[in-house]
Amino acid sequence: MRKKKKNSSPESDSAVTRIRSCWKIFNPGKTAKMRITCKKCLGPMLLIGLTLLTLFYAWSPGTSSVVDVRPRQGNQLQKLLDETNQGIISGHHNDIAYHIKEDVASRLALNTCVCLADKDTLHLPFSNLLFSRAWAHNVSQAFLESHPDPEAAKSRRAQEYNSFQRRSYSPADELIIAEASSPLQYPTQGVKVRPLKTIIIPGLGLKEETRSNHVVYLTATLGTFDVAATVDRVDVKGEGAKHMTLSSPVLSALNRQLQFVTYTNTVFHPKTADTVRFATEAHQSFFSIKIGHATIPKLYNSGTQKEYNISALVTIATKTFLRYDKLKDLIDSIRQYYPTVTIVIADDNKQPQPVTGPHIEHYIMPFGKGWFAGRNLAVSQVTTKYVLWADDDFIFTANTKLERMVDILERTTLDLVGGAVREVTGYTATYRHTISVEEGGEQGDCLHIRNGYHHVIEGFPNCVVADAVINFFMGRTNKVLQVGFDPRLSRRGHLEFFIDGLGSLHIGSCSDIIVSHASKIQVPWSKTESQKAYEKFRYSLSSAETNISDEIFYFKNRFKCMTSH
CATH class of the missing domain: 2.60.40 (Immunoglobulin-like)
Known part of the structure; x- marks a missing residue:
């Protein structure tokens, strides 16, 4: 570098300082090198063995691997990359023979996905109950057959997809x-x-x-x-x-x-x-x-307490419709364990009733606006770092440990963690699923949904990583808002949120964080008029409402078919 002249200005002095600073960053100096039976059974024992195997598979759908998902500031590979600027050296020897490994080559993407249901190979009593088989649904056919102008719909979808590709394309x-x-x-x-x-x-x-x-x-x-x-x-x-x-x-x-x-x-x-x-x-x-631009962080001031301040960290969100009795039970159970946690309620009843009390926010929506629209409204009003979603017919118990959910979100890279729901029968459900999308060419892609999970989380033996969980979950508020809930799903919907979040949400599920479900067992003559109205509104779907999922999957998500357990 040239010597600085005696009459150099303060501006040139600062420029030289910046150059030297940059030089130090990209030339850190020399550093040390881095060290880098199955026993066969006969007769009646065969059926018993198959039954036990099926039950084991149903209860343990994931793999046995354990993976660390804790956030890391750096690792050995990053340090190695920081210390070297040399490229990869490889040879080009086109005249050398090669042998294809079919088990590896068969997993390569060929852009020709198809959706096929599992074949019924076993013909045993109750085989459909014992063995889970994947079903297939042709989204393209279901949507286009009921559309008045299918060619126009296909053309519009193609245009929208091309526009999406242009918006999301990066030379990088x-x-x-x-x-x-x-x-x-x-x-x-x-x-x-x-x-x-x-x-x-x-x-x-x-x-x-x-x-x-x-x-x-x-x-x-x-x-x-x-x-x-x-x-x-x-x-x-x-x-x-x-x-x-x-x-x-x-x-x-x-x-x-x-x-x-x-x-x-x-x-x-x-x-x-x-x-x-x-x-x-x-x-x-x-x-x-x-x-x-650099990503602007969204930080939450949750206090300086050594222990988790749940009231400052978590807001509970729910949606209610024609079930004020269930909602009251939910609020009472929350207040037994978390008296100062804010509860946000989205309400689309035709004749809304007042829901008041400390730390309660009650928002009235247009009548019958819907399930996902209510989720959007409730979550949009959350100001805490985390939002807990709970249905209005859930009941908190001593096992509903929100501190546990906060702990795993604070100590890992997960964006959302689900719990488990216990029915009055004693059965506990986690509703864990894995989701994958297979490329399918011009006609659209294939969506595959399976029961199970990816792996156990290190340090949390009762928690696993999955792509979809039950509708009792806690998530980072900004990430949940980023994905959002499609308001067209007015009567039913759940997996659609996780499908939209595939690729942007890192999701876990813990079986030891349990909320109870209000009893659904009730004799017909004991039902109230409100309960009858709710069931009629909830389960009597019009043809337009029945086809809305096909439209969403076909047009918005660009799927041509889907398979699922």
């Missing part, structure tokens, strides 16, 4: 491979710049045989290049332009100069990327610089 998602024969060294990923700001590009270098002159080129489309410092015997052309050339007869000097190359974004966009071309006369490479 393009596959870029650094060829092993290239002498160029460059960052393959992880370079970021704020809109209209400047950074030093880390990791640029050239490794080639000595020659009379070494030349490299840099080209961008959404920004310009410059150098934060100059190096003797290096010629730089194109400062402040989208194309810059650097040359020198001394390779070490050129590499030193490359350590001061800057990139300035000149085209504002809140989230995109610039693909940079880095080349010599004989070789070229590409890498992406992500352009975007």
